[in-house]
Amino acid sequence: MPKWLWLSLMSMLWWGVWGFLVKLGTALMNPQAMQILFVCGMLPPVILALWQAGFRVQRDARGVLYGILNGLLASFGMLAFYAAMTYGKASIVGPVTALFPLFTVAGAVLFLKEKLNKVQAMGIVVALAALAIFSRG
Amino acid sequence: MTNWLQLALLAAALWGIVGLLQKLGSNRINASSLLIWVTVGYLLAIPLFWKGAGLETLSSKALLLGVLAGSVNGVGTWLLFAAFESGAKASVAVPLTALYPLVTVALAYFFLSERLDGLQWFGVFLAICAGGMLSYETDH
Numbered sequence: 001m002p003k004w005l006w007l008s009l010m011s012m013l014w015w016g017v018w019g020f021l022v023k024l025g026t027a028l029m030n031p032q033a034m035q036i037l038f039v040c041g042m043l044p045p046v047i048l049a050l051w052q053a054g055f056r057v058q059r060d061a062r063g064v065l066y067g068i069l070n071g072l073l074a075s076f077g078m079l080a081f082y083a084a085m086t087y088g089k090a091s092i093v094g095p096v097t098a099l100f101p102l103f104t105v106a107g108a109v110l111f112l113k114e115k116l117n118k119v120q121a122m123g124i125v126v127a128l129a130a131l132a133i134f135s136r137g
Numbered sequence: 138m139t140n141w142l143q144l145a146l147l148a149a150a151l152w153g154i155v156g157l158l159q160k161l162g163s164n165r166i167n168a169s170s171l172l173i174w175v176t177v178g179y180l181l182a183i184p185l186f187w188k189g190a191g192l193e194t195l196s197s198k199a200l201l202l203g204v205l206a207g208s209v210n211g212v213g214t215w216l217l218f219a220a221f222e223s224g225a226k227a228s229v230a231v232p233l234t235a236l237y238p239l240v241t242v243a244l245a246y247f248f249l250s251e252r253l254d255g256l257q258w259f260g261v262f263l264a265i266c267a268g269g270m271l272s273y274e275t276d277h
Contacts, residue, residue, distance in 0.1 A: 004225035008233045014213035016240020018143045021206040028199035032186035039179045041207025049215040053169035063165030064174050068157040071178015077151030088141030091251045094241035095264035101271035103153020108142040111157050123270030127264050133260035
């Protein structure tokens with residue numbers, strides 16, 4: 001197996017475990033506490049990744065703004081995710097929140113004038129079918 | 138629509154906008170720089186959540202679990218970074234990692250005894266497939 005494939009699969013595995021740990025954590029604390037602890041835990045591996053990549057910090061003003069806004073919005077997304085995990089089943093909340101590229105793709109088409117490829121177009125139909133199933137109550 | 142589903146869709150919508158910002162940001166700065174500034178954004182949000190978090194009331198088990206969840210997520214990010222450094226194509230690696238709920242579903246089934254009906258299982262199958270398909274981008 002090529003090294004990149006092994007690393008990608010391991011990334012998938014660790015993110016999947018993260019979803020499970022969130023479900024356990026939301027039974028013990030509120031979303032705000034969960035997010036603060038999440039950031040504390042996330043820092044060491046992220047710093048390690050950046051160290052390996054050579055810690056090149058580029059400071060293009062718009063790039064910086066997009067990055068910081070990204071972190072802020074992702075934080076609020078996390079709060080909603082934790083709240084959903086508190087009330088819903090991890091088996092459904094996990095896959096539904098992982099549909100976030102649906103909104104990225106829609107935004108990229110609307111605002112960045114990107115074109116959908118065929119796989120993404122089919123993905124939209126499949127995602128909407130999944131949501132229709134979950135919204136039946 | 139049930140409350141948890143609305144919250145899950147809100148999370149997906151916010152993360153979807155995050156995906157757009159990632160696209161815009163990566164046109165301006167390299168991936169590792171973007172990760173630094175994203176982390177700054179995470180840190181800036183913390184004071185907003187501090188009041189009412191009630192960290193001082195949490196047991197050491199809860200504190201450990203919260204930090205562990207963050208570390209596990211960070212390791213996932215690190216591994217994806219390493220995959221790109223090892224020559225992974227984004228068009229393959231990103232859809233592959235988008236299948237991560239498969240692992241969550243399996244763990245919830247075996248360790249939390251979560252049970253779904255037939256139609257819900259079909260919905261989970263469709264959602265996981267859709268996540269992978271939507272993440273597929275052709276290499277330019």
